[in-house]
Amino acid sequence: MTITISKTQDIQACLDLRMTVFVEEQNVPLEDEIDDLDPVATHFLATDESGESVGTARIYEVGEIGKIGRVCVVKSQRGTGLGARLIADCLTELRQRPHLKQAKLGAQTHALGFYEKFGFQGIGEEYLDGGIPHQDMVLAL
Template sequence: MRILQTRDTMSDIYLAAVKIRNQVFVKEQNVPLSIEIDGNEAYAIHFVLYDDKKIPLATVRLLPIDEDQVKVQRMAVLKEYRGQGLGKILLNAAADFAKEHDFKEMTLGAQWQAQNFYQQMGFKTAGEPFEEAGMKHITMTKQLVN
């Protein structure tokens, strides 16, 4: 397995990320494409996890909020590859990247059914549930420094 990242929205890595997101969010979860691809694409760091045959299986993006905080967004694993720990591998790589770049906190809006996954990854709930893209979410945060 290999994880690559980019900020270049014209790169093959970014295009692989969008293809995964389209499959998971637009086709499976019926998120409108008009909100799935947003104005933050060029500001985010896009990560893609590839298998040994260079097939893209999972993606996540990090959006810097300020010098201390980065937001985890668009976390997606293709349906046929879920349950294999790929999300954990990818999220750990994104957290390592954030630490290396001196971010102190990660935040995210977790889909309601994904709370346990993020809790296992060290995130804690913060605030009240909210709706986004027609789905219930909860804000979660993780400190990257002790």
């Protein structure tokens, strides 16, 4: 199956995926999932050959830091490398913005090893986000 990842203006498709993965599957409170960053973020959407949305991620800037967040993949595509492709595309986009010096994300602690494969390093203490343990991670761009 061919999966295509592209930048999108279809924020609703991204929100629908996040509702499925974060709110329904992981029980993240709806009020923690929706924020005021979606209108200003750059969104990536992965679709299969039938046009079905199967993964998403977003990036936004805070000063010289490019933040990656809301990375999710539908159950049927987990373990296929799609999550890694989404992160790689986010990093490619951030590296094309020369004023950015660092990428940062809040990783669910069970996924720390996944992000370490990209060179991210954990910083700070573990914290709860949406009721799920997280740790911030950074990577020089």
